[in-house]
Amino acid sequence: TRWRRMQGYNCLWLPGTDHAGIATQIKVEEKLREEGLSRHDLGREEFISRVWKWKDKYHARIVAQLEEMGISCDWSRERFTLDEGCSRAVREVFVRLYEKGLIYQGEYIVNWCPRCQTALSDIEVEHEEAESSLWHIKYPLADGSGHVVVATTRPETMLGDTAVAVHSGDSRYSQLVGKEIRLPLTGRLVPIIADDFVDPEFGTGAVKVTPAHDPNDFEMGLRHQLPQLTVIDTEGRMTAEAGKYAGMDRYQCRKALVADLAAQGALVKTEAHINATGHCQRCATVVEPLVSKQWFVKMKPLAQPAIEAVRQGDVQFVPRRFERIYFNWLENIRDWCISRQLWWGHRIPAWYCQCGETIVAREDPLCCPKCGGKLVQDPDVLDTWFSSALWPFSTMGWPGDGEDFRHYFPTSVLVTGYDIIFFWVARMIFTSLEFTGQAPFKDAYIHGLVRDEQGRKMSKSLGNGIDPLDIIKEYGADTLRFTLLTGAAPGNDIRFQLDKVDASRNFANKIWNAARFVLMNLEGDTEPVKKQELDIPSRWILEKFNIAVAGVTTNLEKYELGEAARTIYDFLWNEFCDWYIEAAKLGLAGDSGQRAMTQAVLKKVLTGSLQLLHPIMPFITEEIWQQLETGSIALSSWPKTDGAYNGSQFETVMELVWAVRNIRSELNLSPGKKIPAWLYVDADKGYSELSALVCHLARA
Ligand SMILES: [Zn+2]
Ligand SMILES: [Zn+2]
Known part of the structure; x- marks a missing residue:
């Protein structure tokens, strides 16, 4: 922002925060639990007002961090995803998608967190491999003619089995398709079906099908019209359908059930098995796939234009390699579950009447338009990312067509971490295309994550996080900025090492000392540099300065921020400080003409270098600038190269x-x-x- 502004652009960096629905709600609930309360004790309104208080406190902290870092944004335009304008955009988008048939309510298998008591989108689930077992269970044929062995990692779900499936081309089982199985323990009859989703190589090639508790089985169930039998509830406990296991926790049930199978001789063997289980991204609880009524966005029609926009180059990822994961996600996308069983967020604008009518509206309806009856609003809220997806245009006044929207939309560049390409970047692109007909930004600059000295992710549990405010207090914001920028190439993670911070501080000190030398040797106004009078070192440093100007500018254009920083570092440290300042001492000691010429060059190169460095180290450059020039360096013009100098003699x-x-x-x-x-x-x-x-x- 600072660099483009110095180049003369009307440059806006619009700051803001999202309401981080589930993460924030969990934090406040944890605090309540310390007081022995739950959100239900408080009630919806009181709970939400507590969350606002919490939000205000941490929002202030985030803003303070950003301000201390010296980010150059327009704080007068700061936005929040739950503010009035953003909420209006959310409502408008929801209603339009609903009217277009792209938002629907459906019974679907979702990732359910029994701890957070809410559905999660696919990308809110983290898959972790862990040692587990593969249980081989004997399923007898109903006609008594034999049995099939199925292998499963979740035996407790067999209580909800409604079929056994084999691959249609699997000759071991082809004569069994169409026959029935009598399930052990419950004695329920289920069919043997053929479905090509089954991997003949896995286990025995015959798998149990539990449509209510497994996403793949759910799809298979739809293909074969199998019943869905829910045996695990929203708290992870066995339901009444589970018979004698009803009321048990899912893992307790697993133990009891495996023991019962073994006692009946139905357990063929137990194998060690590495299994990837889904965990809630927020609380690490093992996710339970459950069938429930949720709101969804139909993704296929929205994903296609978003794929094309990047393919055509309307949006460019920097670095390019991140396009691959973007395409891969959108090409294999499933519908987006957008309802969350939370209180903190945008409440779903749908109302239900006893007569069966559902109303989705821009304005809150007073009564049922069909029967005049009382309405009840859907208690759920939207996924936080639903509002974040609209950020580039909701913050510009959309759905209105105000001046900001016309002037600043579409935007030029989005900067974000690679961990939220799916959550955020992809969704901003498809919503912008759908609602404004334009891609939201030209470039998506993807940066890495800051890790600790050993390369580990910073986390609360490891206690290895670093508060930027602590570093700033000890070393200064410029030092922190320079360290982070020079630490990595675009898209790569950074290891935060204190010795690098030291090196950056030494650089800041070097600049400070060089500036003091120059200031001490200037008296009053300096003459502009006259090309024909330059001495040997001056011609050389001006030539090198031109190279630095071109190098920094080109690297910034390419988003090679680390290279830009290194270019100005090398110039200032090696060429200006180590050579030119030393040589200039001779010029300053010369006759008055020589002295004036040297002063002019010292000042020109120092002020120009400060300008090149300003976007990276805003504070020290401004401080020195104010002693050399009038006005703010932030509003000065970006240096340009000014012709050739022959520095070869030096x-x-x-x-x-x-x-x-x-x-x-x-x-x-x-x-x-x-x-x-x-x-x-x-x-x-x-x-x-x-x-x-x-x-x-x-x-x-
Ligand atoms: Zn959770
Ligand atoms: Zn009604």
Whole structure:
């Protein structure tokens, strides 16, 4: 933002926060539990007002962190996903999608968290591999002619089996398809069906089918019109359908049931097995797939244009490699479950009447339009990402067509972490295309995560998190910014190492000392640089400065922020401080013309370098700038290259100085000691005019 603004663009960075529905609600509920209360004790309204208080406190902390970091956004436009404007956009989008048939309510198998008591979207579930068992169970044929062995990782769900399935091409079982199984323990009869989803290589090639408790079985159940038998409830306990196991916890039931199977001789064997189980992203509880009534967004029609937009280059991922996971997700997308059984969030704008009527409306209806009866609003709220998906246009005043929307939408660049490409980036793209007809941004810059020194994710349980405010207090915000920027290439994770922070602080000190030197040697106004009067070191540093200007600018254009930082670092440290400032001491000690020329170059290069560094280190550059110039550096114009300078003679000086330094170290002479030196050179090659410089720099 700072860089583009200095280039003359009308540049807006709009700050804001989302309400983080489930995460926030869990935090407040934990606090309530310490007081011995649940949200139900408080009631919906009181609970929500508690959450607002919590939100205000942590929101203030986030804003303070961002301000301390020196982010250059327009705080007067700060937004929150639950504010009035964003909520209006949410309502409008919901109603339009509903009217278009793209939002529907359906019985569907969802990921259910028994701890959070809510449905989760697929990407809110984290799959972790763990050692488990594979139980092989004997399922007798109803006609007594034999049995089939099925293998399962979740034996307790057999209480809800409504079929056994085999692959249609599996010759071991082809004569059994159509026959019936008498389930052990319950004695219920279920059919043997053929379905090509079954992997003949897994277990015995025959699998139990539990439509109510497994997403794949659910789909298979729909294909074969199998009944759904719910044997586990929303708290993870066995239902009345589970017979003698009713009321048991799902794991308790597993134990009891396996023991019963073994006692009956129905357990063939138990194998060790690595199994990936889904865990709630927020609380790590093992997710239970359950069939329930939820709201969904039909994804196929929305995903297609979003795939095309990236394929055509309307949106570009930086780095490009992240496109692959974006395509992969959208091409295999399932409908998006958007209802959450929470209180903190946008309440679903649907009302139900006893007569069976469902009303979805932009304005809250007073009574049933069909029978005049009383209405009850859906108690659920929307997935937080539903409102975050609208962010690029809801914050610009959409559904209105105000000035901000016309001026700033679509936006230029979105910056975010790779961990929320599905949650956020993809959804912003398809909602923007659907509702504005345009992609929400041109570039999606994807950055990595900040990890600890050992490369571990920062987490509360490890206690290895770092509060940026602590680092800023000790080292300064510029140091932190520089460290983070130089730490990694786009899209790669960063290891946060304190010695790197030290190095960045040394750089800040180096700049400070260089600036003090320049300031001490300026008196009053300096002349503009006159090209024809430049001495050898000045021509060289101006040539190098032009290279730095081009390098920083190009790297920023390519989002190579680390490279941009390194370019200005190398220039300032190696070329400006180590060589030019040393050489300039000679010029400053020369006659008045030489002194004025040197002052002019020192000032030009220092102020220009500060400008190049300003987007990365805003505080120190502004502080020094104010002592050199009037106005704010943030509003100054980005440096441009200004023609060619021939600095080659100084390169020769440097070579000669290096030669003297090498000899000095070979002879073990202290670097500070003045020594006599003779240079034997061709007189006609202009070396003689270099001798004063060489002697000065080599202390000879
Ligand atoms: Zn949970
Ligand atoms: Zn009605």
